[in-house]
């Protein structure tokens with residue numbers, strides 16, 4: 016029988032059947048969509064941001080980046096918050112909460128003034144929402160009173176959080192923008208304003224491609240374009256970095272964080288959990304592939320837990336956080352030389368080219384045999400290992416200790432995909 | 433002339449994927465809605481789902497999907513005629529070439545083994561019903577696995593010394609290594625199915641069972657009634673392959689070998705002869721290449737081994753003094769054509785016939801194949817049948833599909849009868 020593990024997790028006092036949620040965006044913007052996503056297996060939904068402001072959208076509004084034929088490395092959107100009437104959105108959420116009591120439906124809201132934030136928070140209170148997410152992070156709002164302009168201003172974040180928490184006891188989660196150097200500052204401000212926690216990242220301000228036909232960016236809207244939010248696989252490393260900063264912060268680290276950004280597989284999700292996120296949220300991968308990706312998230316995560324002997328997600332949530340240390344704390348006493356497998360090598364010479372042009376000229380090339388060999392200039396950077404197209408052809412080999420450094424047992428990585 | 437491949441009889445002809453190349457191939461998959469590939473698989477192996485699992489880095493889930501849907505997932509990955517099934521249906525054909533579904537299936541099953549996964553299990557509560565499956569070929573193995581997963585007590589009765597049917601005694605190991613067949617069969621054993629070998633089933637052997645599944649395949653030789661057919665050195669394909677595969681004592685694959693036929697079986701015989709050391713091997717087929725039922729890739733493989741092919745000619749007589757020395761052919765459509773080839777061995781890969789299933793009293797056709805519907809239901813209440821003995825000789829995956837469907841009918845029958 017297909018393996019099934021207990022994937023439940025508690026987040027802000029509410030039990031989620033699994034940590035996989037939709038993030039606030041078009042993927043969860045009406046009753047039928049969200050009900051289909053629940054039927055497919057998603058545990059919760061942060062509903063498309065609802066405001067008093069109703070968005071007037073442009074067309075087209077999406078673009079994507081690719082490399083060597085691989086599409087959707089990253090995704091750019093110029094959408095704002097919901098374009099549906101506020102009452103209709105609340106009606107949908109009411110029905111979702113009624114019809115799917117075991118799933119967690121969470122309104123995401125955005126106001127343009129303290130009054131609006133209060134008004135929306137009261138509506139969520141009347142709805143009986145399990146928690147509320149506040150969007151302080153959309154980078155392409157047509158007004159600077161909303162979105163990431165607010166999210167980079169700690170005073171405004173704090174006052175809007177206070178506005179919300181003054182009218183409701185429901186846990187309030189502030190969704191933070193990555194368009195900032197130090198996210199801990201607005202995140203702390205949100206907590207100071209009464210927020211129970213934060214979620215991140217929202218999209219990153221970007222220009223994906225320039226269109227030479229119209230000499231503007233993509234997507235082209237009547238010959239013009241705008242800077243707007245970037246998401247998808249390409250942003251995951253940035254998201255993980257912000258998550259690490261937040262969870263290593265003394266104050267924020269004591270709260271529960273929801274992780275977002277570039278998640279497509281169970282493995283991506285497990286990475287956010289390993290850093291300490293209690294759940295994860297997804298948009299772009301659903302836009303590309305549909306809700307069905309959750310099936311392999313559930314199955315893959317179950318197999319991972321089974322293999323590792325974990326019975327609950329909590330057994331590995333946060334496990335990796337402490338092992339991410341400041342650069343000055345890394346052990347710099349040794350180098351690990353790459354080891355080349357002559358059998359596996361196909362003789363492409365890519366390691367030689369990269370090492371010569373971009374590293375330390377440490378690979379000699381046998382032109383007759385078409386095989387690389389290491390000379391004594393190698394610094395152990397592993398550029399060659401990263402560039403070699405053949406699996407397990409270049410692997411970590413001999414450990415060489417620097418002159419006069421204390422040798423000891425070190426932890427190594429063995430398996431490379 | 434291009435380089436001719438030299439290969440070992442038991443060495444596998446096609447290399448598989450690794451973690452990296454598998455993901456690359458899976459990334460070519462279009463992840464279709466209502467995927468045509470899955471509809472193209474007779475046994476319901478669900479390629480769209482397992483390819484998606486590979487792509488989303490859940491190879492364990494991929495192995496699970498395959499093994500749960502198709503007990504012979506490893507075997508099918510090697511021998512399915514994909515180009516008429518899932519791969520032919522693949523939407524990617526509209527762009528360039530189909531996803532290599534069979535090879536991805538093989539990769540997932542190899543990972544199942546490498547990761548030591550144990551996917552299938554039997555329910556804690558056993559059912560009282562006892563079922564016999566006659567024959568240990570793909571149809572019976574599939575039926576037995578489904579029944580065991582549902583909790584029934586299943587016994588397979590087999591005439592030969594090993595399980596697998598054509599998988600073990602027919603298809604060449606370069607296409608289907610015995611280890612792959614054995615690994616699939618081990619999954620059936622792990623489900624608690626009992627195997628009784630060296631037993632040619634008679635009616636009385638079946639008295640103790642609540643239901644019987646008949647999956648005896650086609651093992652009667654089909655030789656033409658031409659002059660010289662009784663000479664030593666004349667073989668029916670199944671006998672030739674079986675002798676080669678089981679390393680029968682005194683078996684000699686021949687040195688100048690002619691294989692008559694145009695299907696995969698003909699290719700298997702020719703490849704067997706070549707890989708067992710025959711110097712000159714030719715396939716002679718009476719129709720054209722376009723009409724040949726065999727898989728083009730297999731013909732190409734034969735060609736790469738240095739095997740020749742002649743079309744349009746049918747055997748007319750075999751000549752020789754006490755053993756085969758030459759064969760006379762005449763044109764099948766071209767009345768002027770005549771051809772004589774020297775040979776010491778001639779193998780007829782011109783189809784197999786049903787042997788009478790006289791241990792059960794079911795309705796049969798004039799060709800002695802068993803009459804059963806697509807759910808394996810025969811003219812007798814508690815007798816079910818599928819695979820080659822019903823469909824007249826098709827494929828492994830269709831035998832698996834038939835065995836699965838028949839198992840569902842058996843379960844319905846036993847439940848209705850109140851044998852719980």
Ligand SMILES: Cc1cc2nc3c(=O)[nH]c(=O)nc-3n(C[C@H](O)[C@H](O)[C@H](O)COP(=O)(O)OP(=O)(O)OC[C@H]3O[C@@H](n4cnc5c(N)ncnc54)[C@H](O)[C@@H]3O)c2cc1C
Pocket residue numbers: 511512513566567568569570571572589590591592595596597598599602603631632633647648649650651669670673696697700818819820821825826827828829831
């Ligand atoms: C040489 C060859 C190559 C082939 N290549 C391919 C291929 O590449 N791909 C593909 O999909 N298909 C191929 N086929 C067809 C495929 O093998 C068959 O369709 C499939 O094996 C049918 O399965 P089955 O269970 O119905 O019968 P079989 O595989 O024939 O198994 C029947 C079993 O019943 C046993 N048996 C028979 N009578 C009795 C009895 N009275 N008592 C007890 N046991 C008995 C037999 O010994 C045998 O083990 C090939 C066939 C041949 C002959």
Ligand SMILES: Cc1cc2nc3c(=O)[nH]c(=O)nc-3n(C[C@H](O)[C@H](O)[C@H](O)COP(=O)(O)O)c2cc1C
Pocket residue numbers: 038039040041063064090092094095096097123150153190216217218245246247248250275276277278296297298299300
């Ligand atoms: C088309 C689109 C619309 C979005 N709309 C919203 C929104 O209304 N509110 C919000 O908080 N985030 C919105 N987001 C941001 C996502 O919720 C998410 O934070 C971001 O895309 C990163 O996750 P991902 O890489 O999984 O897409 C939107 C993203 C996209 C791509």
Ligand code: SF4
Pocket residue numbers: none
């Ligand atoms: S995806 Fe649907 S809504 Fe969007 S442009 Fe295409 S057809 Fe229209």
Ligand code: SF4
Pocket residue numbers: 355359360361362363364365366367386387402403404405408409
């Ligand atoms: S990159 Fe890898 S395969 Fe290419 S030459 Fe170097 S070691 Fe060999």
Ligand code: SF4
Pocket residue numbers: 460461462463464467468469470479480483521522523524531533
């Ligand atoms: S039909 Fe082809 S492209 Fe579509 S899901 Fe199946 S394998 Fe992928």
